[in-house]
Amino acid sequence: MPELAYVNGRITPIEDALVPVEDRGYQFGDAVYEVIASYGGKLFCIDEHFARLDRSMKELRFPKVQVDEIRKAAADLFTKADFDRAGVYIQISRGVSPRNHAFPANVPVQVVMTVRKIEEKKPSVRETGICAITVEDFRWGRCDIKTVQLLPNVLAKQKALDAGCYDAIFVSNEGIVREGSSSNLFILTGGVLKTHPLTPDILPGITRALVLDICLEKKYPVKECFFDKSELYGSDEVFLTGTITEVLPVIKIDGRTVGNGKIGSAAITLQEGLLGRLKK
């Protein structure tokens, strides 16, 4: 099967999938989304992704939606596309209505999905780790809601690429390290793993939660706490976590070598632990 799209029940090849120009997702970024990865033909963490999607819609006061129906449609679309290793993208917008900032009355949400093969990273990326830059966190104040307000993330990612790096790490103007442009961030320092606590400033990552859970299981000391750029630079290990990212070691930040410049054992163990969860 080709890569497929779904628009409000209609399934087509992706290039034929269209939405109205007055979809609020298009004119206001008034839309939420999820990306679900499959491994071996099975969608991973589907409960967690749909729970977060539901929360995102509630936080934005979207009209009531039958999340179970969307979940079933997503599973059906994935089955139809028949890929072992795919990313299912689900975007729900507040609906179609003549342009006006105020919430429209009695307008149904728009449900759009795509299924695409996941292009695996070059093995060298996971074997040697990646380089990153830090950028000022200039995103909006509700990064805990997974919306398409992603232009700052786009600009940060491109800035990293232009600098010959793989990703950008957002740092607040007070120096607090937040997360990557599409991933959460962990550091290992003084034998303790640290990651930013859940606040409106970061995404409540599903892989982040899995990694925290694996740390508990393995009795790794771990703390959800704030840390600043100097602690980031001085860490023994740094890694990003995310649905597509998995656990990805960072070996250089702003040109400074992290730890000994090689991928660290915590990252390796947690990546193995994460992939181990797929078999459960």
Next chain:
Amino acid sequence: MPELAYVNGRITPIEDALVPVEDRGYQFGDAVYEVIASYGGKLFCIDEHFARLDRSMKELRFPKVQVDEIRKAAADLFTKADFDRAGVYIQISRGVSPRNHAFPANVPVQVVMTVRKIEEKKPSVRETGICAITVEDFRWGRCDIKTVQLLPNVLAKQKALDAGCYDAIFVSNEGIVREGSSSNLFILTGGVLKTHPLTPDILPGITRALVLDICLEKKYPVKECFFDKSELYGSDEVFLTGTITEVLPVIKIDGRTVGNGKIGSAAITLQEGLLGRLKK
């Protein structure tokens, strides 16, 4: 003629105008826009709007675009729709490409326009002024670029409506008064008009610039400077400015009466001055 849309050269009724689901405007909010108003069948400040559109695209490093051609297409669409009093909405996105944060290579921008009749505000709104609330400015850090990163503006506007008010005024977490949810803001205090200076935190409004120019012409003392919420509350007059808003007096903020609770003479004079410019 009906209200019309334009998508990359194709003109249709608005409800038939569609864009691909992988338009970056839809999945990342990676798009800029303008709204141009017409009076008496003539587009107002078209040079200024296209100059700002061009700047927005340059700031975001969009692929090179023939702005003059888009301008001609906008004028043609407006002529075809044949309204005296219309809003021409122009949105340009970075293009269509499989979802990936990085800028896509060799992909043309997407140009979408709509022409809709402007629904005039009830006369009472302009005669008696409006009520507003203040909300924390939780927008991203580049509000000077006119992008569709508008979800915070949507949420602020809706919060105002829910509170029985007309609009919301963004105030920074240090207490600096920025602007309305889709307009700039002026205050009159101690005989001086004040408005937020042009920084990345506010939109460089075209009506704002016109109002500043009219102030010069009329020799009104005017200052582009920061002011805080207590100065806002204590003002003799407060008004919003914008393409559709024009000059709109605010008579109550957070339940507190502004000045004597009636629309003020500065706002009245500047609104007259603005409408006077239409005849030039």
